[in-house]
Amino acid sequence: MRPRQQHYNRGSSEYKQASKGIRKKCREAKEIWLNEQCEEIERHKTNEPGAMYRKIKEVTGFKGCSSTGCIKSKNGEVLMEKDKILERWTEYIGELFADYRGNKPEIRKAIEGPKILTSQVRGALQTMKRNEAAGPNEVVTEMIVVLEDFGIEKLTEVLNEVYDSGQIPDLSKSIFIALPKKTGAIECESHRTISLMGHVIKILLRILMMRARKSEEKLQEILDKVVEASEKKGLTINWRNIKEMRK
Incomplete structure (x- = not known):
């Protein structure tokens, strides 16, 4: 200098x-x-x-964004009271995840299906990430893993009860956390919302997803055989009519 x-x-x-x-x-x-x-x-x-x-x-030089402790209402009023802030967040989350698809499909309950096996539960546990935040019931994957076979058997029983009855208890609840995108954010839209799901329901969803993928693979194999047999006989398949029949 x-x-x-x-x-x-x-x-x-x-x-x-x-x-x-x-x-x-x-x-x-x-x-x-x-x-x-x-x-x-x-x-x-x-x-x-x-x-x-x-x-x-x-x-x-990363610095987290801090929240101001207040939030704006839908009409622009700044809310300071805790109960009003919670009401605003409940309103915002409800609108954010509202289902506007019209008529919802009917879900048949208490229908027979293949039981969830302990091997499937064990396989789902192996794919679960470790050290993740717990959901509302505070049951984490590590607790089940440390119980070894006993924990897997008990979890299999619980998941089969849910699967057979079609009724999901408090396990389906999530905790929503709002993280401000910028310092001093007071609008709900200026926050990033993340949800903490229960680990038990995550395991159930993984098992159902694995089953769906296997069913899709089997269906694709059947369709491939049908197409191959049709081509050998010089036949053509009208996929549009098949789709309309499935509706």
Whole structure:
């Protein structure tokens, strides 16, 4: 800095040359500092992941957005009372996830189907992520895993009761968390909403999804055989009529 301070005329070649040298030194110092920070992050990578993530946030300058503790109503009024804020969030979430599809399909309950097997529950547990936030019932995957066969058998019994009756108890409830997208956000639309589902219902959904995929694969195999047999006999299939018959 001193060489540049000696030149009072900012338009002079000496001043520009001094500024250029300062910028070069700053770039070199920044590169050295970043390399040191990256080396420290690499050291924490294996044994201290928490320290690694803290260092990454420090280097990147990431700062979380804080909420103001108030929210705007639908008509623009700023709400300060806790109960009114909760009512506004309930209204907003209800509108956000409202079902406008018209007539909903009828769901047949208490119909017979293949039982959920312990092997399916075990397979679903293996695909579940660890260290995830618990849902409303505070039951996490790790609790079931640590119980080993006993936990899997009991969970299988619960899931079969839900599957056979078609009634999902409080397991289907979720906790919604609003995260502000920017500092000082007071509109609901300026928040990102995430939901914390119960781990038990997640396992049930994974099992049903795996079953649906297997059924789809079997159906595709049957359709492929039908098409192959039809082509050999010189027949054509009117897929449009088949779709209309299925409606």
